[in-house]
Structures are given as C-alpha cells and as structure tokens.
Amino acid sequence: MTATGTPRLAAQFAFLEEADRLKGVERANVLQDLSRPENSAEHSWHAALFAFVLAESAPQPVDALRAAAMLLLHDLVEIDAGDHPIHIPVDSEAVAHAEAAAAQRLFALLPEDLAQEMHALRAEFEAGQSTDAAYARQIDIIQPIFQVLMAQAPLPDHVEIARDNLLSGRAAPLAQSWPEAHDTALGLLNGAPLPDSDFARRLRFLSEADALKTVLRATPVLQGARPENSAEHSWHLALHALILHDLAAPGVARARIIAMLLLHDLVEIDAGDAPIHAAYDAAAQDAKEQAAAKRLFGLLPSAQGAEFLALWQEFEAAQTPDAIFAKSIDRVQPLFLNLASGGGSWREYNVTLAQLEQRVGGKVARGSEPLWAFARARVAPWFAQEAAS
Template sequence: MTERLSAQIAFLKRADMLKMVERANVLLNQSRPENSAEHSWHLALWALVMAPLAGPDVSIDRVIRMLLLHDLVEIVVGDHPIHLETDWDHLAEAEQAAASELFGLLPRDQAQTFLSLWQEFESDQTPDAQFAKILDRCQPLFQVLCASDPHPDHVKIARANLDGGRAAYLSQVFPLAYHHATALLAGSPTEENAFSTRIAFLAEADKLKSVVRASRLMAGDRFENSAEHSWHIMLYAWVLAEHAQSEINVDRVLQMLLLHDIVEIDAGDHPIYGQVNHAEQEAMEQAAAQRLFGLLPDMQQAHFTDMWLEFEAAKSTDARFAKAVDRFQTPIANLENGGGSWADYNVTLAQLKARVEPSITAGAPELWNWLHPQLAAFFQSFEATPLDA
C-alpha cells in the first residue's frame, strides 16, 4: 500500500505544475492572466451550476471529473490559444504523449481510468464529453463579456469565436448561452432565462482566483490562491478516495471541495496557524455563504448551502474525508518547498500535529500514517537550524 500511495502522491505533486501554466484569458478583474488550474476549477463549477440545463443523458459527476483532468497535459505542452496559428494535428499527438506520461505516474488501474476519461473528453463523442466541451467554450467567452472593462482585443477574439469560430456551434447546441453572449456583445438588454440567472454567481466566483492563501506552490515561487487550491484538493480526493476511513460517495466529496472555499471571496483566507477570532470568522463565512449562494436560483442556493454546511460541520463520512484531504495537501507542498507556511509562522512539529493530525486521521488515517514519518524527518533536520533562520 505504501508503494501505491507514493505513486499517487507523485502524480499529485506533478499536477501542482498546472498552476504555473498561463492562459491567454485574463481574470475578470483584468489583473493578470488566468492559469490552467484555476480555469479547471472554474469549469467544474460551471458544470455543477449549469447541471439543470444539461440533457437527461448527461452525468454531471462524470463531466466534473473530465474537467478536472482536461488541461493537465498543458503541464507538458502548454496552452495554445484558439486565435493563434497552430498545427492542431501535431498538438494532438503531443497531448496524447503528455497524457500517457502524466497519468502513467499513477498505479496502473487509475492510470487507465484517467487516460480513458481524458481521451473521451478529447474525442467529444459522448453526451458527457459534449457537454463538458460546451462549457469549455462558454467559460472563456463570458470571462471576457462579463468584465466591466474588457480588453478590446479580447472582445474582438470573443466576437470572432462566436461568429465563425469554435463557439459558433453554441447557437445550435446551447442557444441560451449563445443568445446571451451575442446580446452582451451588442450591448443589448439581456433576457432573463435559466442560463442568464446563473451567470452572476459564476462571474462572482472568479474572485476566488484573487484570494491568496498562506501556502505556497511546490515550486515555492508564489503563494497559492483559493481557486487553484480547490481544484488541486478535488484531484487529491479523487485519486486518494480508496484511503478513506469509511465508505464515501466520491462525487459528493468533489462537490463539497468545489464549493468549500467560495466564502473566502468575502471572508478571506484564515491560515490555521494565524491568530483568528473563530466566532467572528464563522459569522463572516455564514454571511458570505448567504450572499454568494443567494445569487443562484432557490433550489441550487439551498443545495449548495447545505453542502457547504456539511463540509464545515465535518460530521458525515463524506465531509470527514473532504476535511482530511484539505489538511493533507498543504503539508505535501511544504515538504517540497522547504517549509513554506511552517517557516512563515514558526510552526513546530507539535503544533502541526495538533492542528492537522486529528482531521486527517478522522477521515483517512492511512494518509497520516504515510505523512507523519516524513514530517518527523523534516522537522528533525531543522532542530539545529530553525525554519525561519
């Protein structure tokens, strides 16, 4: 089991590099380019929010999994904007090789499952893949069109994409999105419908990409944001689900983790080693959940709020595993980047165990059994030289 878990962790470490792949799109606030990890998180959120608009033969759970994986190959081949001249056949071959390499880090059974799902998305033949592709066409469009002051070149690309590019087919397969996009481009009043009533929430969710956490990327060159963190721990939960203490519904866990940090848009990130007034923090997060989920239609508002509250309470087996993964990911990164947030907050091994061990062992004790010896060895190496020296 140790060898299998180590292989799974090796894959998850490599996946961290997706956070450094810049896309042609920029954030809604125009502050910087979007990266492919936070884009993948946002697309998974699009899938969950737009689920009522999917066909009856579409499994949203499978769509979410596809979207978590779909851009991983960009770790190797990079992002290729649709408006630039590209040898698409050559790129497809390079992406296939990259997929085989990356998923090949996993144990054989998982490698085949992940590769097959990625190939299904690329082939765009099944109802699940087709809906995932539709969302992948929509999100960049509306990231431009919902901005208060989008770059003129980006508007030009969006217009061309709708008029005769990859997104033109939305007029046939997702007309609600197509007509809303064309109305925004024309500056015309937009008719409220099942699509448009969900866009405000998805646009607001873009702000999670600007919430900076105390943890750093494994490369250590910058702090992680809460959107890419959410994507990464969803991947952690999927890959490591077999190590859960009790039987879990993996797709419910993924939905919890997809939503769990949304409240940080209003309430901010609060490092577990920082000085926090917990009552005040809880009140802020409750208010944030009410405002943000309140942007959605009533049924989704209630469902999303319930999922978020379940995660926070950590009473169900699904929530306990989700919490375990949320506590497990940052120590893996800190071990790779020389201490990370432990150095910033002068954390001792005893403090780390007190804050992290209970949550991990409650949901996935095998993960703690794997992690603890590495933590002990890391902190022992700093007995003579403090982490902040």
C-alpha cells in the same frame, strides 16, 4: 477501504505533486478584474465549477460531476505541451501528438488502475461522443467567452476574439446545440443586459466566483515561487479527491467530495483566507463566512442556492463520512506544498510537529488513518531537521 500500501500512496502523490505545475501554465485569458493572466489550474477549477452549476440549464440531462472530473483533468497535458490560444494558428497534429505524449508521461506516475481510469476519462473528453463529454467540451468552449464578456471592462481585443468564436469559430455550433448559452453570450457581446432567467442567475454566481482567483493563501505553490490562491487550491483538492478516493471509508461518494471541494472556499471571496496556523478570531471569521455563503449562494436560483449552501454547511460541520473525508483532503494537500517549498507557512508561523499533529493530523486521520500515517512519515524528518538546526 482498498488495501493501499506506501508504494501506492507514493505514486498517487507523485502524480498530484507533478500536477501542481499546472498552476504555472499561463493562458491568453485574463481574470475578470484584468489584473493578470489566468493560469490553467484556475481555468480547470472554474470550468469544473461551470459544469457543476450549469448542469440544470444544460440542453440534455448530464452527470454534472462526471463532466467536472473530465474538466479537472483536461488541461494537465499543458504542463508539457503548453496552452494553445484559439486565435493563434497551430499545427493541430503536432499539438495532439505532444498532448498524447504528455498524458502518457503524467498518468504513468499513477498506480496502473488509476492510470487506466484517467486515460479513459481524458480519451472520452477528447472524443466528445458521450453525453457527459459533449457537455464538458461545451463548457470548455463557453466558459472563457463568459469570462471575457462578464468582466466590467472587457479588453477590446478579447471581445473581438469572443465575437469571432461565437459567430464562426468553435462556439458557433452552440447556436443549435445550446441556444440559451449562445444567445446569452451574443446578447452580452451586443451590450444587452442579462435576461431574467435561471441561466443568467447561474452566470452571475459563476462570474462572482472568478474573484476566488485573487484570494491568496499562506501556503506556497509547490516550488515556493509565490503564494497559492484559493481557486487553484480548490482545483488541486478536487483532483486529490479524484485520485485518493480509495482511501475513503466505504460508502463515501467521490462525486460529493469533489462537489464540496469545488465550493468549499468560495466564502473567502468575502471573508478572506484564515491560515490554520495563524492567530485570528475564530468566531468572527465564522460569522463572516456564514454571511458570505448566504450572499454568494443566494445569487443562484433558490432551490440550487439552498442545495449548495447545505453542501457547504455539511463540509464545514464535518460530521458526515463525505465531509470528514473532504476535510482530510483539505488538510493534507498543504503539507506537501510546504514540504516541497522548504517549509512554506510552517516557517512563517513557527509551526512545530506537535502543533501540526494537533491542528492537522487529527482531521486527516479522522478521514483516513493511512493517509495521515503516510503524510506524517513524509513531513516528520523536516521538523526533526529544523529542531536540530
């Protein structure tokens, strides 16, 4: 384990807490159920999931989770620079300048080594020259198009934007660079059913995954304005894994942690969220989640579905070093959201510090004792103040 004192952890969490603001950046895209606009954190999660899932259908071999890491980061600059829909003309030079300034401000919150790593990943993505970056950029282009076209009743103006994008916009080159993706999108655009192919099976799974954006959690977003949803939670956890990996035990694979956290809450599409501090039937919830995992991962090609199911089950069992650290990340992130929002779900469920230590502290410390020591030191004063009031 790398030596990590409190100043380093404080810097890492300053960045991760600032990143939470991406959940408030609205995009022009809407969810597949058309209920509301998508935000950039949800998009980043879904794009990273697309990269992970579609890698075996990619036009050339790629490091799927390295591309996913780029997509976890790629829209963070929108916290300062905003989103720029592809169908609205912009001053490209001004946007690039604003985004570069945003990246400089955001990554400067991190320790220097991590700042350099994140700058390099973002620069590689923006250049799009490496195989992994080119694939990540293809995903960033095609994911919103499939999000539109896989909806049960796509909005007509969004369909026309997708059409223009595929025929003459930035997605048009996919006809040569990734013909299966381009042809499948054109078929959907023209009313054809999905073909019987592994690519189509992966698309059905990814389309179903969109529903995770509608699953609400007990924990609020950082400023407490609304509940966090499970898709943006999954994005934030994967970003935590990218930034906090130096706290893991030797040999823990950052890419596998990110994979687990991208997938871990998909079962909530069927089973719903079960807040850790709420009273519920644990056996019944587990049965619902097991059934959900089998249904959802069963949408994929059989070998990939079995791989993802095994990865989800490994996370749930929390017996391997990778899963133990992934669980610690899953437990620590809500602490800081609750703290920043004046108590959040702790107030709702009348949680005490002793209960927090029992339900959360052990799991966090099992993955990283320094991480729990830092987190406990941050949250304990809030509980002391509550007890005194």
